Amino acid sequence: MATVRLKIDGREVTVEQGKTVLDAARSLGISIPTLCHIEGLEPVAACFLCCVQVEGARTLSPSCALPAANGMVVTTDSDDIRAARRTALELLLSDHAGECIAPCAARCPAGLDVPGFVYEIAAGQNDQAMKTIFDRLSLPGTLGRVCPRLCEQGCRRCDYDHEGLAIGALHRHATDRNQAADEPALPRAGEASGKRVAIVGAGPAGLTAAFYLLQHGHACTLFDAHPKAGGMLRYGIPEYRLPRAALDAEIDVVDRLGATFRMSTRWGSDFSLTELRRDHDAVFLGIGAQLSSRLRCEGEDLAYSGIEFLRRVAEGESPDLGHSVVVIGGGNTAMDSARTARRLGAEVRVLYRRTRTEMPCLMEEVEGAEEEGVGLEFLVAPVRLARQGNGHALTLVCQRMELGEEDDSGRRRPVPIPDSEFEVRCDTVIAAVGQAVDRSLAEHEGLELTGWGLAVDEKTLATNLPGVFAGGDAVLGADLAVRAVAAGRIAATSIDQHLTGQPVTGPEELAAIALRPVDDEEQAAIFRDIEKAERVPTPTLGMEQRLSSFEEIDQGLGDEQARAEALRCLSCGCAKAGGCGLRRWATVYLADPYRFLGRRRRFARDDTHPEVVYEPGKCIMCDACVRIAAEASEELGLSITGRGFDVSVAVPFDASMSDGLRHAARRCAEACPTGAIALRTGRACDLAGCGGCSAETT
Ligand SMILES: Cc1cc2nc3c(=O)[nH]c(=O)nc-3n(C[C@H](O)[C@H](O)[C@H](O)COP(=O)(O)OP(=O)(O)OC[C@H]3O[C@@H](n4cnc5c(N)ncnc54)[C@H](O)[C@@H]3O)c2cc1C
Ligand code: SF4
Ligand code: SF4
Ligand code: SF4
Ligand code: FES
Known part of the structure; x- marks a missing residue:
């Protein structure tokens, strides 16, 4: 048997004559990315992803189609090679008609x-x-x-x-x-790793970090200043939106996974970060944005803080508000305070300094408040708050506003209208104008800060202190529960990587191509x-x-x-999102799908076949399906048709996929390196009751 001897990445290798450089590299365990190359089929060298540098050659060559030769010296990885692979992927993506995720x-x-x-x-x-x-x-x-x-x-x-x-x-x-x-x-707790993680804050960020860390087998102790877990979900959001039984049942899941809760324990007075770091292998800080912003007007001390009011009601109190209540603000806290005050029997008026369209809360909350009889007044800001005589009643002096230029938040800034002051008489004023992160404690313990919270690496949520991670409102400023949950999961992945000696990179997110x-x-x-x-x-x-x-x-x-x-769901997104080579390599090589933006192919779908769906806009012309159909002796099979930009795989004589692929459809779908030919997910069609195909759930 004739052999050839060559050198790849400095290592000698001998292979049978007729083998390619790709075969030779693989025999050494060197991995070269491929897309159009299908094992067992003749190479077509259509994608150029497998390119390598041969010493003495002026250009890079596709290793899948390059015969190995005696004395060849090959390099499979360098900055130039990586750049060429990235460009090859970007060109493939430039006219791609698909969307990876819904x-x-x-x-x-x-x-x-x-x-x-x-x-x-x-x-x-x-x-x-x-x-x-x-x-x-x-x-x-x-x-x-x-x-x-x-x-x-x-x-x-x-x-x-x-x-x-x-x-x-x-x-x-x-x-x-x-x-x-x-x-x-x-979910089940993972096998005990022997590692201990301290979590400060049992709000959604801290609870989520524990939820995933416990599944990795790391012991978690949650420390929280409040008597019960849940953070703002328990002490902010009222029961008529989130019943405590529903929240408790979800906290119980974290409890059952094995979390230890140390409630009514405050970082700053009961323990320090230094102590936590000494006694644990990692720390997560999810302390939220607990400070209530002030009204910033004369007499502001006479106003009730919105979150303080909601906390007291959440703890079972029924604060005496008098008959008429004015709530100042336009966010969640303002709407929740107003609707809670209504339930306590008060007449409620909300004053907001911008207009309805700029309100930073869900419109259904505003509509709900109005339905319940809460009055809303826009373009009004407080100027002064004072007691009426010696009694409890208050006089709030307000000013009318108009909208000026856009501010940093992209919303138009409210500007006072001169000489527009007017008085509002009421029994209680509730200030719901925002929450802030208590940064002083973090600063004191050596944590770096941003203008609004704790500073972290965006991808891993690592702080500047080794082994200390942070997320949720503590990092973002007052925000959303779902973003706190997302942060808890990211931090759990990073902490697990930290505890198991892996590079701390955070969760891997695959590139996602959107349909323009x-x-x-x-x-x-x-x-x-x-x-x-x-x-x-x-x-x-x-x-x-x-x-x-x-x-x-x-x-x-x-x-x-x-x-x-x-059943209304259209099951959008790509059927091969999890197994697509193009997407995977685009992630690895940091390809920018929009670098060569130009005319893209049209999105089209042939779903006449009972087993597979064909979307020609995702085809990379690797020819694999054409050759598999030919090998399977399909009567019609597939062929490459069209010219230039409109070239694509199609069934001859304009016949449908179900005519072209009678035996080899499944093999074609398995070989297709993208989602161009994919097994039917069976989602939208068979559930809707057609029952006319043998669709499978993948
Ligand atoms: C009234 C109101 C209504 C809201 N409505 C919505 C809504 O409808 N939808 C939505 O998505 N979001 C809403 N939010 C926002 C949402 O609640 C927060 O974004 C989310 O709770 C943030 O989660 P977190 O875990 O980062 O912080 P938090 O929920 O604030 O939890 C932080 C925890 O840390 C503890 N803690 C703080 N400091 C210390 C310390 N020094 N020592 C020990 N423990 C400490 C606190 O006691 C608290 O339990 C609302 C917020 C409020 C205030
Ligand atoms: S074929 Fe690949 S790159 Fe294209 S949409 Fe599907 S998963 Fe994304
Ligand atoms: S968490 Fe929120 S944004 Fe995410 S799927 Fe549920 S409702 Fe939608
Ligand atoms: S139809 Fe279903 S898959 Fe498509 S966008 Fe809506 S929820 Fe998502
Ligand atoms: S050119 Fe070699 S895998 Fe595509």
């Missing part, structure tokens, strides 16, 4: 696999839905109730039925149902034969009960309603 999932700060769990609900697989949900979210029942649902704004149903899928209501439904089950599907704006023809391809379907409404509590109790307003979807709503 637009809803792309908008969820926690990256929940929305089409995945929604499909499982529709299929009646609630345990599996919980597994998918828990992969990205702790507290999914809570988030289903309070999350502003950025995902729903991105839902493709919005382009079609005007109303996105009720995603939050669906993960709430799955969770409520799971909690009520005899044997709920819950589509025209009508492409819309039609996306929506196929999908029927219009109105969003399933959620039952709500009657007004009389609302105002006389703190009972939950949103009563949640029933089983049938949840299934009907889940």
Whole structure:
């Protein structure tokens, strides 16, 4: 047997004559990325991802098609090679017509696999839905109730039925149902690693860090200044939006995983960060934004702090507010204070210095407050607060505002209108104008700070102190529960990497290619034969009960309603998102999908085949399917058609995929390096009841 001897990355290797440089490198255990190369098929060298440098050659060569030769000296990795691979990927992506993940999932700060769990609900697989949900979210029942649902704004149903899928209501439904089950599907604690993590703050960020760290087997102790866990979810958000039983059931999951709770214990007075670092292998700081911003006007001390008011009500008190209450602010705390005060029997007026459109809270909260009789006045700011005589009644002097230039937040700045002062008489003023992070303690312990919170590495959430990580409102300033949950998960991954001696890089996020704006023809391809379907409404509590109790307003979807709503999902995103070579290598080589933006191919879909779906805009012309079909002696098979930009794989004579691939469809889908030919997920079609195909769930 004739052999050749060559050197790859400084190592000698002997291989049979006829082998390629790629074969030779692999025999040495050297990995070279490939995309168009399919084991067992003749190379076509279409993608150039496998390029290497041969000593003496002026240009790089594709190793999959380069015969190994005696005396060859090959380099498989260098800055030039990496740059060439990145460019090769960017060129492939420049005209790619596909989207890796569904637009809803792309908008969820926690990256929940929305089409995945929604499909499982529709299929009646609630345990599996919980597994998918828990992969990205702790507290999914809570988030289903309070999350502003950025995902729903991105839902493709919005382009079609005007109303996105009720995603939050669906993960709430799955969770409520799971909690009520005899044997709920819950995550399991990992095998004990012997490592100990201290978590300061048992709000959503700290609870989530514990939720994932315990699954890795690390012991977690949560220290919190409040008597009970939950942070602002318990002491801020009122019961009519988030019943305590629902929150407690989710905290119980963390408890059952083995967390230790050290409540009513304050960092700063009961322990120091130095002590925590001495006694633990890592620390997570999730202290939130607990300080209430002041009104910044004369007499501000006479105002009640919104979060203080909500905390007292959450602890079972019923503060005496008098008859008339003025709430100042336009965010969640303002709406929650106003609606809580209404439930305590007061007449309530909210004053906000901008307009309705600039309010930083959910519009349904504003509408809910108005329905309950809360009066709202816009473009009004406080100037002075004083007592009326010696009694409890107050006089609030206000000023009218108009909107000026945009400020740093992108909202138009309110500007006072001269000589527009007027008086408001009331019994109580509640200041709900924002929360801030207590940074003094962190600074004292040597932590670096930003202008609004603790400074961290964006990807890993590591602080400047080794082994100390931080996330949630403590880093972002007063923000959203879902972002605190996302931060807890990122920190848990980084801390696990730190504890197990790996490089601390945070969770791996695969590159995601989005589908650039589509025209009508492409819309039609996306929506196929999908029927219009109105969003399933959620039952709500009657007004009389609302105002006389703190009972939950949103009563949640029933089983049938949840299934009907889940069936509205179009299962967007790519069927091969988890196994696509193009996406994987684009991540590894940090390819910028938009570097060579130009005309892209059209999005089209052939879903006539019972086993596979074909989307030509994702094809990279590796020819594998054409050759597999030929080897399988398909009668029609596939061929490359068209010219230049419009070249693509197609069934000859304009026949459909079901005619072209009678035997080899599955093999073609398995070999396809992208999602161009993919096994049907079986989601949208068979659940909708057509039952006409042998679709499989992958
Ligand atoms: C009234 C109100 C309504 C809201 N409504 C919504 C909503 O509808 N949707 C939404 O997404 N978000 C809402 N939010 C925001 C959301 O609650 C927060 O973004 C989220 O709770 C932040 O989580 P966290 O874990 O970072 O901090 P937190 O929830 O604030 O938890 C921090 C924890 O750290 C503890 N702690 C602080 N300092 C110390 C210390 N020195 N020692 C020991 N423990 C300490 C605190 O006691 C607390 O338990 C609302 C917030 C408020 C105040
Ligand atoms: S084929 Fe790959 S790169 Fe294209 S959309 Fe699918 S997963 Fe993303
Ligand atoms: S239809 Fe389903 S998968 Fe598509 S964007 Fe909406 S929720 Fe996401
Ligand atoms: S956590 Fe919020 S943004 Fe994410 S899927 Fe649920 S409702 Fe949507
Ligand atoms: S050119 Fe070698 S894998 Fe594509």
